[in-house]
Each structure stands twice: as structure tokens, then as C-alpha cells.
Amino acid sequence: MIVVENISKSFASIKALDQVSLQVSQQDIFGLIGPDSAGKTTLMRIICGLMDPDQGQVRLMGQNPDKIDRQNLGYMPQRFSLYGDLTIEENINFFGSLYSLKSSVINQRAEEILDITGLTPFKNRLAGSLSGGMKQKLALTCALITRPALLILDEPTYGVDPQSRKDFWRILYQLNHQGMTILVSTPYMDEAELCTRVAFINQGHILACDTPQNLKSPFSQRVLEVRTVCQDPHFFDDLEEIEGSSFFGYKYRLVVSDGLKGKHAVQSYLNAKELAGSIETVPPGMEDIFVILTGENS
Numbered sequence: 001m002i003v004v005e006n007i008s009k010s011f012a013s014i015k016a017l018d019q020v021s022l023q024v025s026q027q028d029i030f031g032l033i034g035p036d037s038a039g040k041t042t043l044m045r046i047i048c049g050l051m052d053p054d055q056g057q058v059r060l061m062g063q064n065p066d067k068i069d070r071q072n073l074g075y076m077p078q079r080f081s082l083y084g085d086l087t088i089e090e091n092i093n094f095f096g097s098l099y100s101l102k103s104s105v106i107n108q109r110a111e112e113i114l115d116i117t118g119l120t121p122f123k124n125r126l127a128g129s130l131s132g133g134m135k136q137k138l139a140l141t142c143a144l145i146t147r148p149a150l151l152i153l154d155e156p157t158y159g160v161d162p163q164s165r166k167d168f169w170r171i172l173y174q175l176n177h178q179g180m181t182i183l184v185s186t187p188y189m190d191e192a193e194l195c196t197r198v199a200f201i202n203q204g205h206i207l208a209c210d211t212p213q214n215l216k217s218p219f220s221q222r223v224l225e226v227r228t229v230c231q232d233p234h235f236f237d238d239l240e241e242i243e244g245s246s247f248f249g250y251k252y253r254l255v256v257s258d259g260l261k262g263k264h265a266v267q268s269y270l271n272a273k274e275l276a277g278s279i280e281t282v283p284p285g286m287e288d289i290f291v292i293l294t295g296e297n298s
């Protein structure tokens with residue numbers, strides 16, 4: 001569905017994308033996961049044909065992005081870009097008319113999509129007075145009005161409350177089950193778990209690209225959970241074996257370079273500080289994998 005080959009793009013001295021390649025299949029909910037400034041928006045704009053790369057090429061449904069029928073591509077940009085002084089219904093009608101859809105077609109599709117997104121009771125509300133989550137659902141509704149085969153969503157759940165994020169993902173699954181290919185970017189590592197395939201991107205580089213399960217399996221022994229009475233977030237900073245640590249008030253989550261050596265090092269460290277504690281190897285999460293991969297690539 002999407003083939004990206006060796007894409008590079010610079011803005012003056014900033015290398016936003018450096019030799020990026022990836023493939024998205026028809027059945028995917030493909031996650032582009034990375035922190036601020038990783039290059040996610042730049043890559044999505046190039047995939048949509050809104051920006052030219054300096055190098056490399058993109059094929060969308062076998063064609064150049066600027067050759068495809070725009071009705072086959074739904075794009076929801078990162079920032080809410082609809083009209084705050086129009087109602088939900090008026091925004092949808094306006095958006096549909098940009099594609100020269102007949103009003104009877106717009107009305108029928110709008111009804112279906114509003115039902116999926118749960119916005120039907122609010123369709124006469126001004127877009128400007130919607131909550132953040134509802135604004136995002138409206139932007140999604142507008143991106144769906146042409147019934148695209150491919151939907152590209154740039155950080156659709158950023159800043160949205162946890163319940164609305166869940167709702168949003170339920171909608172994405174529903175659309176995917178109906179046959180829609182979805183490319184979605186997010187800075188939230190928990191959302192990476194929800195994708196069929198994931199590309200981690202950092203500073204313009206793809207660090208890894210695979211299913212969440214395959215990304216995690218090589219690192220099954222490298223995350224430790226440590227419980228001790230100490231409550232200093234930087235307590236383990238001096239230990240060489242530790243690649244990353246997070247503190248959760250009552251426990252530490254440590255990413256170590258070697259499971260067994262790491263465990264011994266943490267035990268010796270606790271002993272030296274005369275602190276009792278428990279150390280357990282736990283399955284890695286996507287956030288841990290990102291920490292490991294950025295460490296390996298820096």
C-alpha cells in the first residue's frame with residue numbers, strides 16, 4: 001500500500017529524515033512512533049505528496065503520491081484545522097464539497113461516520129466549543145468523508161484524555177476491520193502496542209520496524225523491576241550496567257545491557273548501600289524497547 005525508499009529531507013542544516021525506508025501493507029494499522037522532532041510529520045507530508053523529498057521515492061498504491069486519486073487518501077494533519085465557527089455538520093458538508101461530493105452522498109456518509117465516532121448527538125454544536133477529544137473525532141470524520149482506502153493520521157490522540165484515546169483506537173480498529181489501511185503517528189509508547197506493525201523513528205532515522213511482539217522478544221530479559229525503600233529518582237544513575245531508569249514512587253524500572261549481570265550489579269549496589277529490596281525480571285514494554293534502541297543508535 002505504501003512503499004518508502006531511502007527518503008532524505010533537510011531543512012537548512014536540519015536533517016529531518018535520513019535514508020528512511022519502510023513498507024505499509026493493506027491490512028496494517030502501522031504506527032510511526034517517536035518523540036518531538038523525530039521527523040514523523042515530515043515523513044507523512046512526503047507520503048501524502050504535500051512535500052517533495054530531497055532524495056528517494058514514495059509509491060502509494062503503486063503510484064507516485066501526486067498521481068493518486070485524492071479520494072483514496074484521507075489525511076488528518078497534526079493540528080486541528082477545521083472551522084471553529086461552523087458546526088460539526090457544517091464542517092463535514094464543507095469538507096465533502098471540496099471533493100465535489102453530492103450533498104445526498106455527504107449526508108449519508110456523514111450519518112454513518114458520525115455514528116461510528118459517536119458525534120451524532122453533537123452535530124449542531126460549533127466545532128470551536130468541542131472538547132479536545134471531540135475535535136479530533138471531528139477531524140477524523142472529515143478525513144473519512146471520501147471513504148479512503150488509506151488513512152494517514154498525524155498524532156490524532158495528542159493531548160486527548162485517556163478515555164477519548166481509547167474511543168479513538170476502538171474507531172481505528174473498526175475502520176481497519178472494514179478494510180482500511182491506517183498509518184498513524186504517536187509519541188505515546190502505549191499506543192505502539194496497539195499497532196499491527198511499528199516503526200520507531202528518532203532524529204530522522206528508523207531505529208527498527210516490526211510487529212510489537214517481534215520488537216520485544218530479543219529484549220525479554222533486559223528489564224528489571226526493583227522495589228526498595230529508597231525514593232530517589234536518580235538512585236541508580238551511577239550504575240554503569242543501566243541504560244535507562246524510571247521511578248514510579250514505590251518501584252524502579254531499569255533497562256540493563258545484560259539481564260544477569262544487571263541483576264547482580266543492582267543487588268551488589270543495594271547491598272553496598274545496606275538497603276533491602278526485591279529485583280524481578282519483567283517483560284519489556286514498548287517504551288523500554290525505544291530506550292534500548294536509541295541507546296544502541298546514539
Ligand SMILES: Nc1ncnc2c1ncn2[C@@H]1O[C@H](COP(=O)(O)OP(=O)(O)OP(=O)(O)O)[C@@H](O)[C@H]1O
Binds near residue numbers: 011035
Ligand atoms: N518547514 C520546516 N522548516 C524548517 N524546519 C522544519 C520544517 N518542518 C520540520 N522541520 C524540522 O525538522 C525536524 C523534524 O520535524 P517534524 O515536524 O517532522 O517532527 P515530528 O516528529 O513531527 O515532531 P512533533 O512530534 O513535534 O510533531 C525538526 O527538527 C523540525 O524543527
Ligand SMILES: [Mg+2]
Binds near residue numbers: 040041042078154
Ligand atoms: Mg509532527
